[in-house]
Amino acid sequence: MTDISKPPFKNILITGAAGALGSVLRESLRPYAEQLTLSDRAPLGEVRANERHFVCDLADRNAVFDMMKGVDMVIHLGGAPRENTFQVILDSNIAGSYHIYEAARQESVKRVIYASSVHAIGFYECTQTIDANVPQRPDSLYGVSKTFVENLSRYYFDKFGLESMCVRIGSCFPKPVDRRMLATWLSYDDFSHLCIQALMTPSVGHMIVYGNSNNSANFWDNTQAGYLGYHPKDSADAYRAEVYANTPIGDPRHPAVRFQGGQFAADGHFEDDPNNR
Numbered sequence: 001m002t003d004i005s006k007p008p009f010k011n012i013l014i015t016g017a018a019g020a021l022g023s024v025l026r027e028s029l030r031p032y033a034e035q036l037t038l039s040d041r042a043p044l045g046e047v048r049a050n051e052r053h054f055v056c057d058l059a060d061r062n063a064v065f066d067m068m069k070g071v072d073m074v075i076h077l078g079g080a081p082r083e084n085t086f087q088v089i090l091d092s093n094i095a096g097s098y099h100i101y102e103a104a105r106q107e108s109v110k111r112v113i114y115a116s117s118v119h120a121i122g123f124y125e126c127t128q129t130i131d132a133n134v135p136q137r138p139d140s141l142y143g144v145s146k147t148f149v150e151n152l153s154r155y156y157f158d159k160f161g162l163e164s165m166c167v168r169i170g171s172c173f174p175k176p177v178d179r180r181m182l183a184t185w186l187s188y189d190d191f192s193h194l195c196i197q198a199l200m201t202p203s204v205g206h207m208i209v210y211g212n213s214n215n216s217a218n219f220w221d222n223t224q225a226g227y228l229g230y231h232p233k234d235s236a237d238a239y240r241a242e243v244y245a246n247t248p249i250g251d252p253r254h255p256a257v258r259f260q261g262g263q264f265a266a267d268g269h270f271e272d273d274p275n276n277r
């Protein structure tokens with residue numbers, strides 16, 4: 001981890017702060033900001049020493065503009081974290097992210113670190129190694145919303161100079177639990193390290209990087225993350241025997257096994273009758 005003697009930032013906003021990854025960063029980013037602004041529509045618990053809380057929906061434009069006041073860095077995690085109805089994706093992920101970017105521009109925020117996803121490129125095959133410059137191939141409406149924000153963030157950088165780091169997170173959970181995650185797993189500690197490097201690197205312009213740990217199985221050429229000094233310490237390899245023992249070998253022709261997006265690539269449209277998907 002980077003050494004710091006005093007908080008390098010005045011006010012870091014974390015959206016989705018009540019969620020799984022938000023709760024991780026609420027702890028690990030504490031030393032990095034004089035104040036953490038935490039936002040979620042779910043309760044955020046007790047207000048701790050250097051925190052301010054905003055319980056609101058990201059679809060509420062005025063609320064997002066309020067929470068952005070005085071913020072210098074944003075970690076944008078809030079939104080639907082998986083496939084949902086188009087209306088939910090539209091309100092939470094698309095409109096919500098637009099509000100974040102537009103408020104960040106008006107408040108002269110330096111940088112947004114955005115939780116993109118493997119599902120922005122989920123229709124590449126697991127046998128392919130791709131870098132961050134390949135065309136987007138979303139595997140779901142959720143994935144489409146991630147590609148939208150990757151492009152929104154590029155627009156805000158090219159036109160207004162608002163920097164962004166889009167992290168295509170693989171599977172960020174306490175441990176890998178299926179065979180696909182042997183390639184896509186990102187440990188909580190490596191996630192924190194990646195976000196800290198994304199905050200501390202003096203200039204990032206607009207970048208897309210992949211978020212996975214140091215796994216032997218790997219779909220991604222993450223050369224660009226090297227610029228950040230991201231050196232993952234954990235590896236899904238430590239769980240390989242356990243995963244093999246607990247999960248069957250899948251049919252390599254099945255879309256959930258064939259494509260990097262896994263089950264998201266195999267599922268039908270979320271709003272169809274589940275019996276006919």
Ligand SMILES: NC(=O)c1ccc[n+]([C@@H]2O[C@H](COP(=O)([O-])OP(=O)(O)OC[C@H]3O[C@@H](n4cnc5c(N)ncnc54)[C@H](O)[C@@H]3O)[C@@H](O)[C@H]2O)c1
Pocket residue numbers: 015016017018019020021022039040041042056057058059076077078079080081082091092093096115116117118168169170171172173
């Ligand atoms: N965990 C992973 O493996 C993974 C992988 C790829 C991408 N991501 C992305 O990382 C982010 C965080 O994921 P997570 O695993 O912590 O999910 P999570 O569901 O635990 O957290 C998401 C949070 O966003 C909040 N939220 C949802 N819609 C909202 C809205 N309209 N307004 C305000 N708050 C809203 C929820 O209340 C929740 O607390 C998400 O954007 C997700 O798409 C996660």
